[in-house]
Amino acid sequence: MAHQIIATGRSRTGIPTGRLAVWWVIGSEILIFGGLIAAYLLNRFNHGPSWSVEAANTNTLIGACNTFWLLTSSLFVVYAHAASERRDAAKTRMWIWLTILLGGFFMGFKAYEYTTEIHHGFTLFTSNFWSFYYTATGLHGFHVLCGMVILAIIAEGDIKKKQNWHRVENIGLYWHFVDIIWIFLFPLMYIAK
Amino acid sequence: MAGNKHPSYLKIYIILVLLFIVSVIGPEVAPAFGAFAKPIVLLTAFGIAIWKAYLVCAYFMHLKFEKIYAPYILLACLSLLFVFFFGTATDAMFANGHNWVKPMDEKEKVEEAMARSYVLKKEKHGDGHGNDLEDGDGLDHDSESH
Numbered sequence: 244m245a246h247q248i249i250a251t252g253r254s255r256t257g258i259p260t261g262r263l264a265v266w267w268v269i270g271s272e273i274l275i276f277g278g279l280i281a282a283y284l285l286n287r288f289n290h291g292p293s294w295s296v297e298a299a300n301t302n303t304l305i306g307a308c309n310t311f312w313l314l315t316s317s318l319f320v321v322y323a324h325a326a327s328e329r330r331d332a333a334k335t336r337m338w339i340w341l342t343i344l345l346g347g348f349f350m351g352f353k354a355y356e357y358t359t360e361i362h363h364g365f366t367l368f369t370s371n372f373w374s375f376y377y378t379a380t381g382l383h384g385f386h387v388l389c390g391m392v393i394l395a396i397i398a399e400g401d402i403k404k405k406q407n408w409h410r411v412e413n414i415g416l417y418w419h420f421v422d423i424i425w426i427f428l429f430p431l432m433y434i435a436k
Numbered sequence: 437m438a439g440n441k442h443p444s445y446l447k448i449y450i451i452l453v454l455l456f457i458v459s460v461i462g463p464e465v466a467p468a469f470g471a472f473a474k475p476i477v478l479l480t481a482f483g484i485a486i487w488k489a490y491l492v493c494a495y496f497m498h499l500k501f502e503k504i505y506a507p508y509i510l511l512a513c514l515s516l517l518f519v520f521f522f523g524t525a526t527d528a529m530f531a532n533g534h535n536w537v538k539p540m541d542e543k544e545k546v547e548e549a550m551a552r553s554y555v556l557k558k559e560k561h562g563d564g565h566g567n568d569l570e571d572g573d574g575l576d577h578d579s580e581s582h
Contacts, residue, residue, distance in 0.1 A: 256503055256505040257503045257505070258502070258503050258505060258506060263505075263506075266505075266506045266509050266510070267509060269509075269510065270509045270510055270512070270513035271513070273510065273513040273514055273517060274513055274516060274517055274520075277513075277514070277517040277521075278517065278520065281517065281520065281521040281524075281525075284521075285524070285525055285528045285529065288529060289528065289529065290542060290545060292542055292545075292546045293542060293545035293546045293548075293549045296546055296549035296550055296553055297549050297553075299553060299555050300553055300554060300555050303460070307456075307460050310456055311453070311456065314449070314452050314453060314456060315449070317449075317452075317492060317496050318445055318446070318449040318496075321445050321496045322445065325445070363554045364552055364554075365552075369552070370545075370548075370549065372549075415496075415497075416497055419492050419493075419496045419497045420497075422492060423489045423492050423493065426485050426488050426489050426492070427485050427489070429459075429485070430459060430481035430482055430485050434459065434460070434463050434477075434481040435463070435477065435481055435482075436463075
C-alpha cells in the first residue's frame, strides 16, 4: 500500500508538522516530569533529614556514568541529524545506532543499579523516597527505551530506504529532552544527599 | 532548520562534559568550605543542571534557531507547571489544621531510614565505603534536637 504523506507544513507557525508535534509532546512531558520533580522538592523540603538518609544509598558512580552516556548520546544524535541534512544515509544510520548503543549502556547500568538496590531491600514500597526514585527513574527509563525503539525504526525503516529524513531531527528533539530530564534527576537523587 | 549554520557540536559537548564534572566534584568538596557548603552544592549541582539544560536546548535542540512558536509552547507548559507547584506548595508545606494526622514524625522516619541504610552498615563495619552520609545528611540539624 502506498504511503501518502499529508500536511507536512503549517503555514501559521512555519514549523513542519512532525516537528511541531514533537514540540507539543515535549511540552506535555514538561508537565509530567516537572510534576514529579515538584513533588520531590515538596517532599524534600518537608522531610529533608529522612530523605537524605535514604538518598545516601543511591550509587553516585552509576548515576554519573549514566549521565555521561546520555550526554554523549545527545552528541551522537545531533551528528545523525547533521548527516541526515547532508542526505548521507550511511553516516546517519551509524550515528543513530551509536546513540542506541549508548541508550543500551544506560539501560544496562540502570538494570544493574535496580538489581543492587532491590537486593539491599529498597523496593518501590520501602518508603516515599524509594517510591519516588523508582517512579521517576522508571518513567525516564521507559522513555529511553521508547526512544531507542523509535531510533531503530527510523534507521532501518526510513534512512536505509533514503526517505523521511526529517524524522531524524524529530526523534533527536525527543532524545535531547530525555537527556535534559536526566540532567535534573541526577543531582536530585544522586548528588543532593 | 537546514538553512541554519550549525554551532560546533563538539565544543558544546566538551562544555557539557566539563560542567558535568564540576557538578559531581562540587558537592564532594563543598563540606571543606564550611558555611559555604550549602550554596556551593546548590550552585554546582542545580545551577549547573540549569546551565546544561540551556545548552542542550539552545544548541542541540536548535531552539536558538527555531521559530518563536516552539519556545512559546515550552514556556507556556513551564508556566503552567509553576502554577501547579506554587498552588499546591502553599498547602503541602504547611501541613496542619483540622483533622491532620501524622502517623510518624520525622525523627522516627530518620531512625527507620538509618536502620535499613546499607551505606551506614558498611561504615560501621569500617570498609571505608559510603562516606555519603558524613555531610549533609541533615541528622545534626532539626531531627536530633527534638
